[in-house]
Amino acid sequence: MNYNITNILQGIWKLADQTGPVAIMEVCGTHTSSIRQYGIPSLLPPNIRLVSGPGCPVCVTSSADIAAAIALASLDEVIFTCFGDMMRVPNGDVSLYSLYEQGRDIRLVTSPLDALTIAQEYPEKQVVYFGIGFETTAPHTAVLVEKAAQAKVRNLSILNSHKTMPQAITALLQNESSIDALLCPGHVAAMIGAEAFAFVPEKLQLPAAIAGFAADEILAAILAIMDLLHKQKLDCVNMYPQFVTPAGNRSALNLLYRVMEPCDAIWRGLGSLPQSGLQFRPAYRDFEARTRFNIEKTETTEPKDCLCAAILRGKAIPPNCVHFSRDCTPDAPVGPCMVSSEGACAAYYRYREE
Amino acid sequence: MCLAIPGLITKIQDGEATVDYGGVSKHADLSLMEKAALGDIVLVHAGFVIQILDKKAGEELQKLVKATLDVL
Numbered sequence: 001m002n003y004n005i006t007n008i009l010q011g012i013w014k015l016a017d018q019t020g021p022v023a024i025m026e027v028c029g030t031h032t033s034s035i036r037q038y039g040i041p042s043l044l045p046p047n048i049r050l051v052s053g054p055g056c057p058v059c060v061t062s063s064a065d066i067a068a069a070i071a072l073a074s075l076d077e078v079i080f081t082c083f084g085d086m087m088r089v090p091n092g093d094v095s096l097y098s099l100y101e102q103g104r105d106i107r108l109v110t111s112p113l114d115a116l117t118i119a120q121e122y123p124e125k126q127v128v129y130f131g132i133g134f135e136t137t138a139p140h141t142a143v144l145v146e147k148a149a150q151a152k153v154r155n156l157s158i159l160n161s162h163k164t165m166p167q168a169i170t171a172l173l174q175n176e177s178s179i180d181a182l183l184c185p186g187h188v189a190a191m192i193g194a195e196a197f198a199f200v201p202e203k204l205q206l207p208a209a210i211a212g213f214a215a216d217e218i219l220a221a222i223l224a225i226m227d228l229l230h231k232q233k234l235d236c237v238n239m240y241p242q243f244v245t246p247a248g249n250r251s252a253l254n255l256l257y258r259v260m261e262p263c264d265a266i267w268r269g270l271g272s273l274p275q276s277g278l279q280f281r282p283a284y285r286d287f288e289a290r291t292r293f294n295i296e297k298t299e300t301t302e303p304k305d306c307l308c309a310a311i312l313r314g315k316a317i318p319p320n321c322v323h324f325s326r327d328c329t330p331d332a333p334v335g336p337c338m339v340s341s342e343g344a345c346a347a348y349y350r351y352r353e354e
Numbered sequence: 355m356c357l358a359i360p361g362l363i364t365k366i367q368d369g370e371a372t373v374d375y376g377g378v379s380k381h382a383d384l385s386l387m388e389k390a391a392l393g394d395i396v397l398v399h400a401g402f403v404i405q406i407l408d409k410k411a412g413e414e415l416q417k418l419v420k421a422t423l424d425v426l
Contacts, residue, residue, distance in 0.1 A: 011423045030357045083400075111401020113383060136358070140402050143385045187358045190397060190405045213357065220419050227422050239418075241411035243360075243397050249404060252386040342357075 008219045009043060015226040016045035023049045023178060024225055025314055027169055028185030029056030029342025030213055036347035038215035040222075048222070051314040052347075054168050054270060055185060057133040058085045058340035059312060062266040065132075065161045066091040067298045070099065072128050072159060072289055079105045079122060081115040082130035085340040088333055090303070112137075112144040119148070119156040128289045130159045135191045138162040138278055139252040142259035145280070145287050157289035160279060163265055166192075166199060167276035172313060173204050179314065181225045182208040183218070186240040193248025194238040201234035208236040210244055259284050268302075268336060269312035308335035311344050318348040325349055358399035360407065363392055373398055 016022070026032055032052045035041065041050055054060050066089050073080035073096055080096070087097040087108070100106040105125075109115055115129035131141040141158060148156045165188050173179055182204075184197045189210045200208040207228035211221030221239040228235055238244050258281075265277025280288055289295070302309060306328075307321035318324045318337070328334035330346050337343035341350070364379065365372035371390060373382045382396075387403040390396050395407035 007423050008419065011426050014426050111383070113401055136399055136404070139386050139404075140400055143383065143402070147385075187397070187399065187404075190358070220415075223419065223422060239415065241415055242408050243405045245405075245408070249386060251388065252404065255386065 005216050005219060008216065008223050011223050012048070012219065012226055013045050015223075015230050016047055019047070019226070019229055021047045021049065022180050022226070022229060023051050024181045024183055024222065025051045025053045025173075025179045026183040027053040027055040027165065028183075028188065029059070029340065030187070031055065031183060031185065031211065031218065032344050033342050033347045034213050034215070034218060036351040038218070039351070040215065040218060043219070044222070048226075050183075051179065052311065052317075052344035053314050054172060054267065054312040055165075056337065056340050056342040056344070057137070057163070058089060059308065059336040059343045060163065060168070060267045060269065061086075061089070061132055061161055061336070062268050063091055063302065064266065064298055065159070068290060068295045069096060069130050069159055070094050071295050072293060073099050073104055073106050075126075075293065077126050078293075079107060079118060079125050079127045080130070081107050081109045081118060081127060083110075083132070084108045085342075086130055086132065089336050089339045090333060112140045113147070116144055116148055116151070116153060116156060119153050120151070123155055125155060126292075127156045128159055129156070130161070132161045134163055134165045134185075134188050135253075135256070136187045138164075138260065139191065139249075139256040142256045145259050145284055146255070148287070149284070156287070157292045158280075158287050159289045160260075161265075162260070162278040163267065163276055164262070164278065166196060167273050168267060168270060170199065170204065171270060171273045171276070173206065179206065181229060182206050183221055183225070184208050184210040184236065186210055186212045186217075186244060189238075189240065189244040189248065191249050191252055193246055194236065194241075194244050195246045196248065197236045200236050205234060207234055210236065210238045210240050212240040212243070267312075269309035303334045306335040308337040308345070311337050318345040321345070325352065358397040358404060360395055360397055363390060363394050363396055363403075366390075366392055371396070371403055373403070
């Protein structure tokens, strides 16, 4: 947006002089990554603390879902497709990447529609797409399924692990006194609309700002939050209106909810949250890979001493973990927060001070 | 994963836009934003156009930031 960053910082420092300690949680992995990349914490007054929340889709995918992905990718008849950052998430000693190294047919896609192209190219194989992410990516999977249904493609299915963000924020922050304000995810808001975050001031009693992802956009949103705190005003300010409308992308949401419906879902670190996941409506259930391949739910345990679950709840920071930067690095991650570039551990590791 | 990139629509054909990201062109599906038109700056995520830039809203935001700073 090309704000004058110096002026914004002066405004933040001036307002911070008039408040006590302030903890602002960001719930978007891309915000976490940008905040570390631009060194934003080092620009802020010492009484403003930025806390990472459960905003990385890779990090919050449960180990049971990772186990299901590994089981599916191990089948001879399956071509398994996913985004690149799912490849290295470990489940015990196995990851999708280790299966790929053993010769399994696992392919990276940059659009869910790539899975449809592969399915049409290999009619003798079964193509599985690993659908993860929040409202920013779930409509894409809905389009994939509708297009596959229209084209009568029978050899495509989805390991559906999509989730919705407002329920996680509510579960995390209701009855939570250590967080003073929320930095809301700009691209989720581009889909669900600014009005969808009204629950933050209304139900959670926290001021909030919807933010873009450049340094000046994040700082402008922090300024807006400090302004709300200073005025003791409960509101959610849309500081990304160039792409976030009040109602969001209604046609995308209509399409999403034509194909999927809310369901309970298990989040890594947060457990089972009611109505926080998305499952296919009955007319589309044939596309669910778990059913098609009869994948049983497995109980899995988190890596020993790994703090990812506490980090996702904003209760710990990556350097608190005994594994961090010792035996847990982006090349050899122990826990999921080190895997994706949007995970808090990976962001801390990449932009750490030597 | 949730990072969307803004780009300029330079061509539309068969429900697909060609989007220019400052010299690099890629295709993006228009199923989620059918009203996007030639010349729009759009937000593209994982191969799909998900929003159109509202230039006027950006100017209003600049004014909002300025107004906040002016009263400090």
